[in-house]
Amino acid sequence: MVLVAAPRKGSPDARHVSEHLEELTRLVDTAGAEVVGRISQHIAAPNPATLIGEGKVDEVAREVVDADASLVIFDEELSPVQGANLERELKVRVMDRAEVILDIFSTRARSHEAKLQVELAQLEYLLPRLTRMWTHLSRIRGGIGLRGPGETQLETDRRIIRRKIQGLKAKLKDVEKHRENLRAGRDPMLSVALVGYTNAGKSSILRSLSGQHDIFVEDRLFATLDTLTREVDLGEGQRARVTDTVGFIRKLPHHLVASFRATLEEARSADVLLHVIDASHPDWEGQLRVVEKVLAELGLADRPVILVFNKIDAVSDAAGFTRRVRELHPTAILTTTMRTDGLALLKSRLRELDRAGRTSVRVRIPLSDGARLAELYREGEVLSRAEDGDWYELLVRLDPSRLARLRQGGLEVVEGAEEPERLRRRVSG
Ligand SMILES: Nc1nc2c(ncn2[C@@H]2O[C@H](COP(=O)(O)OP(=O)(O)OP(=O)(O)O)[C@@H](O)[C@H]2O)c(=O)[nH]1
Numbered sequence: 278m279v280l281v282a283a284p285r286k287g288s289p290d291a292r293h294v295s296e297h298l299e300e301l302t303r304l305v306d307t308a309g310a311e312v313v314g315r316i317s318q319h320i321a322a323p324n325p326a327t328l329i330g331e332g333k334v335d336e337v338a339r340e341v342v343d344a345d346a347s348l349v350i351f352d353e354e355l356s357p358v359q360g361a362n363l364e365r366e367l368k369v370r371v372m373d374r375a376e377v378i379l380d381i382f383s384t385r386a387r388s389h390e391a392k393l394q395v396e397l398a399q400l401e402y403l404l405p406r407l408t409r410m411w412t413h414l415s416r417i418r419g420g421i422g423l424r425g426p427g428e429t430q431l432e433t434d435r436r437i438i439r440r441k442i443q444g445l446k447a448k449l450k451d452v453e454k455h456r457e458n459l460r461a462g463r464d465p466m467l468s469v470a471l472v473g474y475t476n477a478g479k480s481s482i483l484r485s486l487s488g489q490h491d492i493f494v495e496d497r498l499f500a501t502l503d504t505l506t507r508e509v510d511l512g513e514g515q516r517a518r519v520t521d522t523v524g525f526i527r528k529l530p531h532h533l534v535a536s537f538r539a540t541l542e543e544a545r546s547a548d549v550l551l552h553v554i555d556a557s558h559p560d561w562e563g564q565l566r567v568v569e570k571v572l573a574e575l576g577l578a579d580r581p582v583i584l585v586f587n588k589i590d591a592v593s594d595a596a597g598f599t600r601r602v603r604e605l606h607p608t609a610i611l612t613t614t615m616r617t618d619g620l621a622l623l624k625s626r627l628r629e630l631d632r633a634g635r636t637s638v639r640v641r642i643p644l645s646d647g648a649r650l651a652e653l654y655r656e657g658e659v660l661s662r663a664e665d666g667d668w669y670e671l672l673v674r675l676d677p678s679r680l681a682r683l684r685q686g687g688l689e690v691v692e693g694a695e696e697p698e699r700l701r702r703r704v705s706g
């Protein structure tokens with residue numbers, strides 16, 4: 278197949294054409310096809326009919342014949358009309374980046390939920406392009422349709438697709454509710470979600486943190502499509518629940534973003550997001566911006582975030598890089614999953630957050646109530662203990678939901694020693 282990039286002149290994309298084509302090549306490779314030619318053009322204004330200029334269309338057509346390609350892929354989004362025109366002129370199938378990504382997702386989706394999400398995204402993508410796809414179909418069908426009275430086949434198809442979309446949305450709502458119930462029933466614990474550009478090392482980090490080597494890691498784009506949650510031992514008796522999520526990529530089809538909402542609900546309910554960045558990637562700054570943009574689209578921009586610069590082992594000038602990152606993002610953490618102690622700092626930061634999310638309270642229990650005393654030691658962190666006649670007086674750090682439960686069970690609180698520190702302030706401050 279032949280790849281085509283047509284960034285706007287002077288746009289940030291224009292400066293990174295070769296990197297973007299490189300990424301598209303990796304996407305295409307993941308989708309299982311082979312690239313035989315690459316063409317790019319910096320355009321002043323997109324041609325509404327064919328995106329690229331007429332002369333360039335001829336050049337692509339020649340390349341298609343010379344390389345005997347059966348498919349042309351554009352890095353930019355094509356409008357339905359542009360796609361149809363280009364297919365007519367190039368006489369081969371034409372796809373854009375969004376369609377390639379959808380294709381990869383559809384072959385990689387494993388869980389019921391991921392499959393529903395991908396199918397929804399595909400139908401939403403298809404709907405406005407139906408005319409063009411339908412022309413393909415009608416040729417195959419030989420024009421024999423199930424035409425109703427006064428209704429064209431196209432309208433019938435559109436109606437069927439709309440109904441399917443409604444059905445899928447309803448099913449995904451159920452999935453979302455089910456997840457919500459699961460979350461509500463879980464033990465209160467610091468919850469953390471890994472987010473970031475695809476291939477940054479999110480799954481590797483979860484693997485190292487949890488010590489579970491069955492977690493899938495691969496040097497491919499979109500290795501992970503399903504969220505996966507694992508309990509992690511942070512050390513010093515503290516634990517956290519860590520969720521791995523689907524990676525982001527530039528020009529992510531927005532239907533795909535929308536349809537992955539249910540999956541990313543896990544991130545929404547997390548106390549803190551770990552935004553994982555591939556420090557060894559030449560355009561890590563561009564990738565960081567893409568992720569922030571997608572997070573904003575998902576309504577997650579206001580979540581507390583820790584930037585985690587991973588693959589620091591693969592950075593050529595590690596000292597210079599560290600200095601630069603410290604200047605730009607003073608609270609960022611630098612990690613590597615290649616060394617056993619590479620995540621020590623991350624763990625200690627998470628322990629700190631876990632403690633910050635807790636409330637310190639002074640409580641009184643009878644000396645005779647050994648069971649309750651043991652419970653407090655088990656569920657919280659006892660900071661001090663004194664005896665006063667028949668009573669113990671303890672200063673204990675607990676998370677708020679545990680405290681509420683103990684109070685319901687009759688625990689006597691003398692005073693709330695300090696307001697729980699807001700996690701958000703701790704992270705961004
Ligand atoms: N050099 C180096 N490579 C790493 C490090 N962490 C992960 N990798 C490699 O990076 C590649 C991608 O890792 P994954 O953990 O699958 O990345 P991901 O962010 O989960 O990717 P997706 O699921 O595709 O979004 C794999 O080949 C890993 O072995 C690191 O600290 N240093």
Ligand SMILES: [Mg+2]
Nearest residue numbers: 479480500501
């Ligand atoms: Mg992954």
